[in-house]
Amino acid sequence: MANQSQFPTDKADHSGGSGHHHITPISTYRNILIILLILTVATVAFAPPVSGLHLGFFSTIIAFAIASVKAGLVLAIFMGLKYDNRLNLGIFITAIFLLFTLLFFCSSDIWTRVLETSTL
Amino acid sequence: MSTANHGAGAHHPHLAHHFRTLDQQFEAGKLGVWLFLATEILMFGGLFVGYLIFHNLYPEMFAEGAKYLDWKMGAFNTIVLLVSSFTMAISIQYAQTNQPKKSFNMMAVTIFCGFIFMVVKYFEYTHKFHLGLKPGDLFAFDGGQASNLALYFSFYFLMTGLHGSHVLVGMGLIGWSMYRTKRGDFDSQHYTFVEGTGLFWHLVDLIWIFLFPLLYLVG
Numbered sequence: 001m002a003n004q005s006q007f008p009t010d011k012a013d014h015s016g017g018s019g020h021h022h023i024t025p026i027s028t029y030r031n032i033l034i035i036l037l038i039l040t041v042a043t044v045a046f047a048p049p050v051s052g053l054h055l056g057f058f059s060t061i062i063a064f065a066i067a068s069v070k071a072g073l074v075l076a077i078f079m080g081l082k083y084d085n086r087l088n089l090g091i092f093i094t095a096i097f098l099l100f101t102l103l104f105f106c107s108s109d110i111w112t113r114v115l116e117t118s119t120l
Numbered sequence: 121m122s123t124a125n126h127g128a129g130a131h132h133p134h135l136a137h138h139f140r141t142l143d144q145q146f147e148a149g150k151l152g153v154w155l156f157l158a159t160e161i162l163m164f165g166g167l168f169v170g171y172l173i174f175h176n177l178y179p180e181m182f183a184e185g186a187k188y189l190d191w192k193m194g195a196f197n198t199i200v201l202l203v204s205s206f207t208m209a210i211s212i213q214y215a216q217t218n219q220p221k222k223s224f225n226m227m228a229v230t231i232f233c234g235f236i237f238m239v240v241k242y243f244e245y246t247h248k249f250h251l252g253l254k255p256g257d258l259f260a261f262d263g264g265q266a267s268n269l270a271l272y273f274s275f276y277f278l279m280t281g282l283h284g285s286h287v288l289v290g291m292g293l294i295g296w297s298m299y300r301t302k303r304g305d306f307d308s309q310h311y312t313f314v315e316g317t318g319l320f321w322h323l324v325d326l327i328w329i330f331l332f333p334l335l336y337l338v339g
Binding site for chain 2: 021
């Protein structure tokens, strides 16, 4: 039949060919785990209740920057998005985009209305 | 239309008739799991957004609430979940390389990690209940400075409770994967269910990666 490539998932290039999915070596998983554990220690070490460094908003930024790096590693390697069909990455990014849209409109509402008039 | 179109997976017992190849079936299944994960991100995301907004409105109250959490237990649980994500990832690797026995064992370790996580959570919860730090209307704690301290614990119990219930569901899915691995359902060509279970388990880990600093550290 001439419609062999009608479906995008029929293309061999998504996962390295028919029946050959990307296989991540165990050593890579182990290295990622070590990095994740080191980053966890770093998060705890910088945190105000542990370090005694109360940097206010800056502490929050550090904690979430480290958490984002950890999340990126889990997504890219453990969940395989780095090697995966780009469509799955697109779905993930769409969800994050919608989440930030929610955060943006809710925050701008609070800042322009509630914090100015002090009523919730 | 002949079976020639089905390629190498034509006679595989787990190839559904509406898919051309096992590869296509795998990709379609995985796509479905990612769509589901997107809804999960949005469900937890709503709670995160709510938390951040109320945290901005009442920073002192949230800082006070966070003092009643033990960061050591949170950090321990973070490590447990990270290790469980690692063991889940390598159990899939073993499934991909036709080593069902090792795959089964790694899934058992993953479930055990989930169990440890829930045991720690149980001790955290019972300690708070004992103090009267309960969610919503049940809040019965008198020693607080902020009059709306109950709000912090409503967030705490809702977010960790929803997350904990995901851990339990994940443990159930891994248990089912173990049963099917034992039954000989999976091989290097067909392990979609294990892959989907793994993605779900990693998402549960991912959410905890943000919940831990949010609740225990930043306050």
